Amino acid sequence: MTLLKVENLSVDFPTPDGLVSAVHETSFEISAGETLAIVGESGSGKTVTNLALMGLIPPRTANISGSAKFESHAGPIDLLSMDRNELRQYRGKDIAMIFQDPMSALHPFYTIGDQIIEAHQIHNKVDLKVSKARAIELLELVGIQGADTRIKAFPHQFSGGMRQRVMIAMALVNNPLLLIADEPTTALDVTVQAQIIKLLEDLQKEFKMAMILITHDMGVVAGAADRVNVMYAGRIVESANVRDLYANPLMPYTQGLLASVPRMDRPHTNRLSAIPGQPPSMIALPSGCSFNPRCGRKDEVGANKCETQMPELTPRGIGHLSRCFIGEGA
Amino acid sequence: MFAYISRRLAVSLLILLTVSFAVYVIFAFLPFDPAALTCGKNCNDPGIIEANRHRLGYDLPFFTQYFLFLKGLFLGRSFGEGAAMINCPAPSLGYSFQQHACVTNLIGEALPVTFSLAIGAIFMWLALGIGLGILAARFRGRIVDQLSTIFVLIGTSLPTFLTGLLLMVFVVIRWHLIPFPSGNYTSFLENPFEWAQILFLPWLTLAFAYAALYTRFVRSSVIDTSNEDYIRTARAKGLSESVILGKHTLRAALAPIATMAGLDFAGLLGGAILTESVFNLPGLGRLAISAVVKYDLPIIVATTLLAAFIVVIMNLIVDILYAYIDPRVRVA
Numbered sequence: 230m231t232l233l234k235v236e237n238l239s240v241d242f243p244t245p246d247g248l249v250s251a252v253h254e255t256s257f258e259i260s261a262g263e264t265l266a267i268v269g270e271s272g273s274g275k276t277v278t279n280l281a282l283m284g285l286i287p288p289r290t291a292n293i294s295g296s297a298k299f300e301s302h303a304g305p306i307d308l309l310s311m312d313r314n315e316l317r318q319y320r321g322k323d324i325a326m327i328f329q330d331p332m333s334a335l336h337p338f339y340t341i342g343d344q345i346i347e348a349h350q351i352h353n354k355v356d357l358k359v360s361k362a363r364a365i366e367l368l369e370l371v372g373i374q375g376a377d378t379r380i381k382a383f384p385h386q387f388s389g390g391m392r393q394r395v396m397i398a399m400a401l402v403n404n405p406l407l408l409i410a411d412e413p414t415t416a417l418d419v420t421v422q423a424q425i426i427k428l429l430e431d432l433q434k435e436f437k438m439a440m441i442l443i444t445h446d447m448g449v450v451a452g453a454a455d456r457v458n459v460m461y462a463g464r465i466v467e468s469a470n471v472r473d474l475y476a477n478p479l480m481p482y483t484q485g486l487l488a489s490v491p492r493m494d495r496p497h498t499n500r501l502s503a504i505p506g507q508p509p510s511m512i513a514l515p516s517g518c519s520f521n522p523r524c525g526r527k528d529e530v531g532a533n534k535c536e537t538q539m540p541e542l543t544p545r546g547i548g549h550l551s552r553c554f555i556g557e558g559a
Numbered sequence: 560m561f562a563y564i565s566r567r568l569a570v571s572l573l574i575l576l577t578v579s580f581a582v583y584v585i586f587a588f589l590p591f592d593p594a595a596l597t598c599g600k601n602c603n604d605p606g607i608i609e610a611n612r613h614r615l616g617y618d619l620p621f622f623t624q625y626f627l628f629l630k631g632l633f634l635g636r637s638f639g640e641g642a643a644m645i646n647c648p649a650p651s652l653g654y655s656f657q658q659h660a661c662v663t664n665l666i667g668e669a670l671p672v673t674f675s676l677a678i679g680a681i682f683m684w685l686a687l688g689i690g691l692g693i694l695a696a697r698f699r700g701r702i703v704d705q706l707s708t709i710f711v712l713i714g715t716s717l718p719t720f721l722t723g724l725l726l727m728v729f730v731v732i733r734w735h736l737i738p739f740p741s742g743n744y745t746s747f748l749e750n751p752f753e754w755a756q757i758l759f760l761p762w763l764t765l766a767f768a769y770a771a772l773y774t775r776f777v778r779s780s781v782i783d784t785s786n787e788d789y790i791r792t793a794r795a796k797g798l799s800e801s802v803i804l805g806k807h808t809l810r811a812a813l814a815p816i817a818t819m820a821g822l823d824f825a826g827l828l829g830g831a832i833l834t835e836s837v838f839n840l841p842g843l844g845r846l847a848i849s850a851v852v853k854y855d856l857p858i859i860v861a862t863t864l865l866a867a868f869i870v871v872i873m874n875l876i877v878d879i880l881y882a883y884i885d886p887r888v889r890v891a
Contacts, residue, residue: 285791285795320794321797328792333789334788334789336789336810338811338814338885348796351797352797385886399796
């Protein structure tokens with residue numbers, strides 16, 4: 230069952246220097262219980278896509294268009310056309326979000342218990358005691374020892390990994406259908422990263438929820454995702470089942486991303502491979518394919534096609550889409 | 560928390576002792592003879608001067624004088640002997656020969672006036688500054704924000720003596736919005752209505768300047784806090800904008816205001832010299848200024864010391880209060 234179907238989502242920020250098209254006509258869908266990874270460099274539009282879905286882009290700062298049909302507990306809704314106030318009732322209940330930096334994502338002046346209980350109280354007309362019991366239950370579930378006393382602790386009394394666990398407990402307190410995890414491990418130590426990803430996977434099964442995992446860590450993607458959307462300069466450039474993507478990346482950008490992952494199981498080469506150049510300025514995107522100035526394979530297309538035309542996102546196999554002229558029509 | 564408070568108390572005492580010593584040093588080594596100043600401008604009678612010098616203890620060595628001063632603070636002090644003996648009970652801050660009164664009594668009369676002035680003013684400027692600051696932050700870049708910027712500009716540019724006079728001229732004399740403050744300062748206990756009526760313009764004058772500063776500070780503090788990650792978290796939970804502002808943003812944004820308000824209040828208690836002068840209020844500021852003009856040294860020492868004392872105590876109160884507001888401070 231399709232839980233969320235996003236169609237032609239565009240987010241443009243008017244700035245004094247010009248229009249920044251952070252997300253451009255992006256379409257994707259996610260089924261109940263599925264994990265969709267969105268990968269790409271900083272500024273590729275991964276976070277903005279999800280902030281737009283959550284209605285968290287400050288009003289009057291952006292032009293948002295498109296539709297996002299979501300099957301909520303209460304029936305189908307469109308996240309993008311909904312009144313901000315109405316959307317509030319689904320935010321934190323049907324769709325929850327955890328953020329990159331657990332150090333700053335919790336309010337420093339309130340105990341973690343207060344913050345989790347608050348999240349429960351907004352969406353449930355229940356006694357405080359019920360919410361408190363629920364908070365303790367969740368804290369135990371995410372692996373916080375002595376949850377019934379730790380509930381009175383303040384965020385600064387926890388380590389980074391523990392705070393991210395608290396954030397996860399807070400996000401799951403209302404049994405969301407969809408969890409958006411925006412780089413949940415980027416700010417954490419490598420050993421803690423693995424624990425958090427494992428925890429998210431376990432909880433996802435237990436709660437039967439879908440998850441959008443935003444990351445730039447291809448290792449995390451390989452372990453946790455069902456499907457992958459690769460974003461570049463505000464557009465999806467490749468979308469595939471995780472196995473297909475790793476086995477047969479079609480877009481040169483995806484190939485570059487995968488080649489840049491350090492591999493323990495391969496012989497050491499002198500240096501890690503990198504994609505040459507910089508991500509483009511979002512105000513003045515290159516003409517044609519946005520990736521063409523950095524692409525090492527545009528000669529295969531020829532006739533300056535990459536510099537003049539933007540390729541479409543086209544199917545290249547079962548559930549495999551790619552935005553590239555290479556192999557088109559094959 | 561107890562250890563924290565006792566440590567802070569000990570440090571505060573040390574600071575006060577240092578300040579009192581510094582003030583006393585300045586007092587002792589000023590190029591004036593405190594004894595000669597006791598008998599008026601055209602007094603050249605060495606007999607009277609020497610008698611007064613002995614009476615007030617100015618003939619004693621410096622450290623003995625300082626020690627007697629400290630002792631007087633706790634045990635009271637007598638000047639002279641026999642029938643002419645003047646007794647200033649503890650806490651004695653010395654004796655003003657020019658005013659023929661114990662300094663403590665003079666301060667006791669002036670302090671309630673200054674306190675009344677400061678307390679009313681701080682309520683006014685907190686209400687105005689915080690309210691306007693929040694509005695300006697919430698409707699950033701729009702008309703409310705622009706008006707608040709104009710208010711901030713005027714408020715910070717106008718000196719209080721000018722604001723006070725302008726208020727007098729327009730609000731009272733031209734527009735008759737409030738009756739002319741008749742008569743002298745009346746204590747709150749005597750007649751609260753008259754008290755408020757007399758102090759209303761002085762409050763407004765002081766509040767005007769401070770409210771401008773606070774508006775600017777609150778506006779930027781609220782805007783900074785709104786951009787914090789934990790505010791985004793609050794929004795992601797599905798909280799309404801009013802709860803986010805009231806519970807999450809303001810709690811963090813206004814915490815520094817507590818410190819600022821405490822210190823500004825302490826500063827005012829030391830004497831709002833200009834405002835008191837413009838409105839002819841017999842407060843500490845006026846007491847200090849008239850003492851400076853007349854070289855009434857014991858009063859200068861006492862008012863300086865009192866101002867330092869108030870600042871140190873308020874600092875302590877503010878720090879303890881802050882530990883209650885911000886849990887991160889408590890461990891320290």
